[in-house]
Amino acid sequence: xxxxxxxxxxxxxxxxxxxxxxxxxxxxxxxxxxxxxxxxxxxxxxxxxxxxxxxxxxxxxxxxxxxxxxxxxxxxxxxxxxxxxxxxxxxxxxxxxxxxxxxxxxxxxxxxxxxxxxxxxxxxxxxxxxxxxxxxxxxxxxxxxxxxxxxxxxxxxxxxxxxxxxxxxxxxxxxxxxxxxxxxxxxxxxxxxxxxxxxxxxxxxxxxxxxxxxxxxxxxxxxxxxxxxxxxxxxxxxxxxxxxxxxxxxxxxxxxxxxxxxxxxxxxxxxxxxxxxxxxxxxxxxxxxxxxxxxxxxxxxxxxxxxxxxxxxxxxxxxxxxxxxxx
Amino acid sequence: xxxxxxxxxxxxxxxxxxxxxxxxxxxxxxxxxxxxxxxxxxxxxxxxxxxxxxxxxxxxxxxxxxxxxxxxxxxxxxxxxxxxxxxxxxxxxxxxxxxxxxxxxxxxxxxxxxxxxxxxxxxxxxxxxxxxxxxxxxxxxxxxxxxxxxxxxxxxxxxxxxxxxxxxxxxxxxxxxxxxxxxxxxxxxxxxxxxxxxxxxxxxxxxxxxxxxxxxxxxxxxxxxxxxxxxxxxxxxxxxxxxxxxxxxxxxxxxxxxxxxxxxxxxxxxxxxxxxxxxxxxxxxxxxxxxxxxxxxxxxxxxxxxxxxxxxxxxxxxxxxxxxxxxxxxxxxxxxxxxxxxxxxxxxxxxxxxxxxxxxxxxxxxxxxxxxxxxxxxxxxxxxxxxxxxxxxxxxxxxxxxxxxxxxxxxxx
Numbered sequence: 250x251x252x253x254x255x256x257x258x259x260x261x262x263x264x265x266x267x268x269x270x271x272x273x274x275x276x277x278x279x280x281x282x283x284x285x286x287x288x289x290x291x292x293x294x295x296x297x298x299x300x301x302x303x304x305x306x307x308x309x310x311x312x313x314x315x316x317x318x319x320x321x322x323x324x325x326x327x328x329x330x331x332x333x334x335x336x337x338x339x340x341x342x343x344x345x346x347x348x349x350x351x352x353x354x355x356x357x358x359x360x361x362x363x364x365x366x367x368x369x370x371x372x373x374x375x376x377x378x379x380x381x382x383x384x385x386x387x388x389x390x391x392x393x394x395x396x397x398x399x400x401x402x403x404x405x406x407x408x409x410x411x412x413x414x415x416x417x418x419x420x421x422x423x424x425x426x427x428x429x430x431x432x433x434x435x436x437x438x439x440x441x442x443x444x445x446x447x448x449x450x451x452x453x454x455x456x457x458x459x460x461x462x463x464x465x466x467x468x469x470x471x472x473x474x475x476x477x478x479x480x481x482x483x484x485x486x487x488x489x490x491x492x493x494x495x496x497x498x499x500x501x502x503x504x505x506x507x508x509x510x511x512x513x514x515x516x517x518x519x520x521x522x523x524x525x526x527x528x529x530x531x532x533x534x535x536x537x538x539x540x541x542x543x544x545x546x547x548x549x550x551x552x553x554x555x556x557x558x559x560x561x562x563x564x565x566x567x568x569x570x571x572x573x574x575x576x
Numbered sequence: 577x578x579x580x581x582x583x584x585x586x587x588x589x590x591x592x593x594x595x596x597x598x599x600x601x602x603x604x605x606x607x608x609x610x611x612x613x614x615x616x617x618x619x620x621x622x623x624x625x626x627x628x629x630x631x632x633x634x635x636x637x638x639x640x641x642x643x644x645x646x647x648x649x650x651x652x653x654x655x656x657x658x659x660x661x662x663x664x665x666x667x668x669x670x671x672x673x674x675x676x677x678x679x680x681x682x683x684x685x686x687x688x689x690x691x692x693x694x695x696x697x698x699x700x701x702x703x704x705x706x707x708x709x710x711x712x713x714x715x716x717x718x719x720x721x722x723x724x725x726x727x728x729x730x731x732x733x734x735x736x737x738x739x740x741x742x743x744x745x746x747x748x749x750x751x752x753x754x755x756x757x758x759x760x761x762x763x764x765x766x767x768x769x770x771x772x773x774x775x776x777x778x779x780x781x782x783x784x785x786x787x788x789x790x791x792x793x794x795x796x797x798x799x800x801x802x803x804x805x806x807x808x809x810x811x812x813x814x815x816x817x818x819x820x821x822x823x824x825x826x827x828x829x830x831x832x833x834x835x836x837x838x839x840x841x842x843x844x845x846x847x848x849x850x851x852x853x854x855x856x857x858x859x860x861x862x863x864x865x866x867x868x869x870x871x872x873x874x875x876x877x878x879x880x881x882x883x884x885x886x887x888x889x890x891x892x893x894x895x896x897x898x899x900x901x902x903x904x905x906x907x908x909x910x911x912x913x914x915x916x917x918x919x920x921x922x923x924x925x926x927x928x929x930x931x932x933x934x935x936x937x938x939x940x941x942x943x944x945x946x947x948x949x950x951x952x953x954x955x956x957x958x959x960x961x962x963x964x965x966x967x968x969x970x971x972x973x974x975x976x977x978x979x980x981x982x983x984x985x986x987x988x989x
Contacts, residue, residue, distance in 0.1 A: 345645055383791055385717040385729035403721040406709020408648035409728045413791045420645045421709065423638035428709040511941065514794050523727050526787045526806050530730060530780055537776045541676050545768060548678035 282518075284376035288395035290464040290496030291435070291451055292471055293369055295508060296481065297458035300367035302352050307453025308371075308433075312349065315439055319347065344370065346420040349433035350450055357507035366501070368508040369450070369459070372397060372418045372433035373488060374496035379519030380432075383413035388430070395464060395496040396437035401429040415492050415514050435496070464496050471500050493518025586835045586980050591755025597975055598754075617963060624960025627953045631706055640706075640953040647939060647948035649707075655958050656703035658785055658930040660696055661735070662809075663923065665817025666824075667693025667742060668778035671771045673850070681846040684839055687749065687978050688828065689821055694742040695965045701739060703961050727787045734781035741774050752982040753975060783810035789933060797937035799878050799888045802869035805933070811862050812926060818851040819899075819922035826916050832973055837980030845912060852907045852915040855922065859900035866892060884937055891932060895925025 302325050313321035344351050350371035356362050378397045381389035386403040389410065399419075406428055411419045422428035436448035445452065447461040460467065468489055475482040487499035491514050499510060506512045589597065600606050611618040631640045643650050670689035674682035705711040717723060717732050745767075748760035763770075786809030789796050802808070825844065829836070836844075870876065879885050899922040906914030935948070972978060 343645060379791055382725045383728065385723040385726040385732055386713075386721040387723040388721075403713070403716055404710065405713040405716050406711075407707075407728060408709070409726070409788070411645065411648035412788075412795075415792070415794050417646060421637075421648060423641075423643060424636055426633070426636045428637065511794060519791055520725060522793065523787060523790045524725070526783075526790060526803065527725075527727060527730065529806075530784070533779050533783075534776055537779060538772050541672075541772045541775055545676045545678070545772075548676070552678060 282377060284464070284494060285391070285393045285395065286465075288376075288393060288464050288496060289435075289462065290374065290395050290467055290498060291448065292460045292462070292467040292498045292500070294458050294460075294474070295366055295368055295499065295501035295503065297456045298352070298367040298369065299456055299458075300352055300354055300365065301455065303453040303455060304369055304450035304459060305348065305351055307449040307451075308350050309348065309449075310453075311436060311439060311445060311449035315444060319349070343417065344420055344432075346422045346424075346431040349431070353509060355503075355508045357503040359503040359507055366503050366508055368499075368501075368510070370416075370509070371450070371497065372435070373416055373491075374433075374435055375492055375519070376494040376496065377492075377518035377520050379413040379415060379492070380410035380419060382520035382523070383409045385409065392437055394437060394441065396435035397432075398434045398437050399430055399432060404429055406430075413519060415511070415519065464498075467498055471498055475500060490516045492516070493521070585837050586977075588753070588977050588980070588983055589975060591753065594754045594975070617967070620956075620960055620963050623956050624963070627956050627960070628706075630953065631957070637709065640951065640957075642948060642951045642954065644948075646942055646946050649934065650948055651935070651950045651954055651958060652703055652707040654931050654934040655927070656707075656961060657700055658934055659927050660700040660703065661782065661785060662813045662816040662926050662930060663820045664693045664696025664700070665778065665782060665813040666821040667696075667745075667817070668775045669814055669817040669851075670821055671745075672775050673854075675768065675771045676775070679850060681843040682850065684837075684843045684979075685821065685825075685847045688825070688973070690742065690745050691749070691969060691972060691978055692820070692824060694739075694746040695968050697735065697739045697742055699961050699965050701735065702964075703957070706957055727784055727791070731781050731784045731788065734777045734784065738774060738777040738781065741770055741777065745770050745774070749972070749976045749978060749982075752977060752984055757984060778813070779810060782813040783807065785809050786933070789938070792938075795939050795941060796933065797878075797884050797940050798873075798875050799870070799884055800933050800937045802873065804865070804869050808862070808865060811858060811865060812929060815855050815858050815862065815899075815922055816926040818855050819919040819926075822848055822851055822915060822919035823923050826919070828973070828979070832970070832979065835973055835979050839981070840979045848912060848915055849907055849910065852903045852918065855918070856900055856903035856907060859896055859903065859922070863892065863896045863900060866896070884940075887932060887936060891925070891928055895921060895928050899925060 305325055306322065309319050309322045312319040342351065342353055350369060352367050352369050355366050355368060356364065357366055360366065374395060374397045376391070378389060378391055381387075381391055381397065385407065386405055388400050388404045390398050390400065392398055406421070408419075408421055408430075410430060411417065411421065419430045419432045421430055436445055439445040440448070451459040451461045460470065462470070468486060471486040471489075475484055475486070482500050482502055483504065485500075485505070487501070487505050487510055488495035488497055493516065499505065501508060504512075627640060631637070637643055641650055641652075666689045670682065670685050673679050674686045701714075705714065708714065713720075717726075717729050718736060723729050744763055748763050751757070751759040751763075783806035786805035786807075789801065789805055790803065793801055825848070829844070870879070879888065899918045902914055902918035902921065905911070906918055939947070977983075
């Protein structure tokens with residue numbers, strides 16, 4: 250019985266140690282990360298974009314030339330162009346695994362539903378990315394330079410990043426037998442290696458609808474533009490606070506929801522949505538074995554006591570009968 | 577109590593013949609006989625194998641599934657993973673009742689429950705091989721690059737450890753059968769440690785499956801999204817596990833009666849009534865638990881809002897309140913029929929709940945045309961996996977002492 254006891258405790262201890270060791274850095278503590286200082290980002294201005302899609306070409310060009318991230322295009326993808334020509338009012342076409350970015354045409358109610366407004370879609374490069382917190386092999390990295398990058402060499406293909414991303418940015422090569430996730434890396438590898446000064450899309454934009462710079466400066470610049478022509482822009486920099494803030498920022502002269510940017514996301518960074526619950530896991534791992542071990546001991550003790558009581562009662566009854574018979 | 581014959585002790589082959597049975601599995605004639613006896617199961621197998629080849633060698637995920645960039649998870653997650661894990665919860669609930677709470681008459685239910693859980697979890701992992709893009713990397717999260725901030729990491733680690741625990745707990749059935757008694761004895765000494773580890777790991781990953789969805793508040797409908805989702809998943813898994821024990825006990829009784837010892841049959845109704853009462857109480861609590869976030873987060877307006885409201889009411893009254901009531905009535909009237917009906921509804925209810933969270937009420941931001949519906953091949957894989965579980969269960973309980981004590985342990989009684 251002693252040995253059983255010991256094994257029970259040993260098992261409990263193992264479970265506890267394993268669980269605490271492995272979930273140790275899931276803290277339930279308060280939020281304090283302010284983002285990397287001096288990180289870079291891009292500011293997109295919907296009022297300047299004319300829908301020429303040169304950014305898509307620029308993106309494809311730099312990514313097909315380097316590391317064969319994408320197949321080179323000669324023309325812009327036709328399927329996208331067809332949606333462009335006859336736009337179903339609010340339709341949002343999205344990137345697939347052959348592209349990192351695309352431009353969509355919207356005809357927002359705010360402008361009477363006739364005038365087009367264009368929006369470029371790509372990874373938002375969150376300050377605290379949902380994908381990185383959701384990935385169980387740490388395939389995503391938030392670089393101090395601002396970009397969220399993906400390392401395919403450890404990717405299992407669970408696609409939890411795609412579930413987690415509030416903008417559903419990551420795409421998957423469903424058609425490949427050895428598939429990977431694809432998403433915009435803000436040209437991080439090319440800029441750090443000096444192959445490019447700015448991201449491919451930014452360099453290709455003829456309208457300065459895309460501006461590359463330090464995030465802090467971009468936020469300032471965005472508010473300056475909003476303040477410079479009162480009434481032109483909506484007084485909101487999309488991405489300044491959304492999901493804890495992103496390195497890609499948007500300003501617009503029409504409501505963001507009407508150009509396909511969800512406005513109901515809140516300001517809580519994605520990792521915080523699960524860290525509280527994850528923080529309880531070690532508690533379960535610590536508390537449960539002790540409680541269960543205790544219950545086991547108590548039930549065993551009660552059974553033994555009940556057995557002893559029965560035995561004693563029987564013995565007494567037998568003794569009584571014997572005594573009677575003896576008389 | 578039931579009136580039917582409690583039967584005789586089932587025949588357990590001596591160890592010398594056990595190896596012969598295992599060798600026959602290598603003989604093609606065994607399979608030809610199987611095809612002749614079970615043509616429908618054979619068709620499921622062939623279909624499953626064809627899809628398997630297509631999934632891994634020809635079409636990939638695009639050629640087998642309707643998954644896309646907006647719907648990265650389909651029924652292989654909704655059904656095979658979420659429902660599979662919840663319905664295999666009978667392992668931890670039964671062992672807790674029998675070995676930790678020491679409830680009399682539950683011991684005979686332990687071995688079938690462990691077998692179900694072991695097969696359930698093993699095939700959850702098997703089904704995941706189809707779902708993930710690069711299945712050969714499945715050990716990566718634990719052994720190569722642990723992403724400890726991920727809920728999925730917690731799930732993966734717990735499931736991996738729990739499958740190991742279940743394999744060890746199940747192993748004595750096999751070692752007794754083939755006559756390796758020493759191994760059985762060694763494992764029996766660790767019973768309580770294994771049981772406690774099983775309960776701890778189950779608590780963690782059952783709740784973590786609900787936790788997976790906490791990261792996507794904008795995608796899951798507010799009636800289901802709640803910080804309490806992990807708690808709801810854990811509590812409902814208890815009902816799922818016990819209902820499944822009742823449900824499959826009924827089926828086993830029908831098809832495997834000759835394998836059941838008088839002791840098993842004697843205790844069977846007691847287990848049924850015990851679990852019925854427990855399920856009724858837990859469902860009662862769960863019913864109110866589901867109201868807490870509605871009240872606490874002021875979501876009343878959603879309760880009258882279109883099709884999601886209808887789905888929510890159906891789930892709450894058809895699959896929580898109704899089985900709760902049926903279990904209570906069945907327990908009070910000592911009616912096994914009503915309890916079995918309650919168990920079937922509860923099992924279905926778990927499927928409804930997990931489908932709502934991971935599929936029907938998920939990705940609500942998408943437009944109607946973008947919604948997911950499984951392909952025929954995805955369904956075939958799920959059916960194939962369930963069939964494999966049933967056949968393994970049947971094979972093991974046909975030869976090993978699952979519903980009886982192994983003759984080697986006669987002296988212990």
